[in-house]
Structures are given as structure tokens and as C-alpha cells.
Amino acid sequence: LSTGKELKSKDIYSDFGSILDMLGSGAFTKINDASDEGIEAFIKEYKANMVYNIYPDAYFTADALVIVVDDTLAEYSIFLDKVNGFMAVSPTK
Secondary structure, three states: OOOOOOOOHHHHEOOHHHHHHHHHOOOOEEOOOOOOOOHHHHHHHHHHHHHHOOOOOEEEOOOEEEEEOOOOOOEEEEEHHHHHHHEOOOOOO
């Protein structure tokens, strides 16, 4: 990540299903005021899309992974130390 190379989402995750499970269980923190409506459908859609290497928009901060929920543009954050076990690439690995 320090090289400035752009990564593809399919190369970042080793177990995105577990990250979606954490999102559904409330382990993530909502970081903007967009609606929570449709989060279950979002999770279901991306669990199905993993087969095709399709992932939602996401980005890293210095210490967190942030996932953007498509329709509402809600952003959910989780500390990297909680998800590094499910990541192939992370700023703290």
C-alpha cells in the first residue's frame, strides 16, 4: 500500500463472507447519517456476488476498513485488527 499501487477488491480479501457476517452482526460502526435501510439485502447481494469476484466499494483509513453500502452511500467502519484475519492485504499487516 505504500507504493501507491491501486488494488482490486478481489485481491484485498481472503474471507469476505466473514466480514459481511461481522457487518450484519453490528460489529461495524456507522460513520455517516445515511439510512440503514437495506443492509440485509446488501449483505445477501454481496455474499452471492463473491462467486463472481464482485465486491462493494471500500477504502482504508490508517486503522480501519470502511465499506460503502451502494444504494444509500452509508459507510461502515471497523478497526483493521478485528478483520485482518480475513484480509489478504491491509495497511497494518
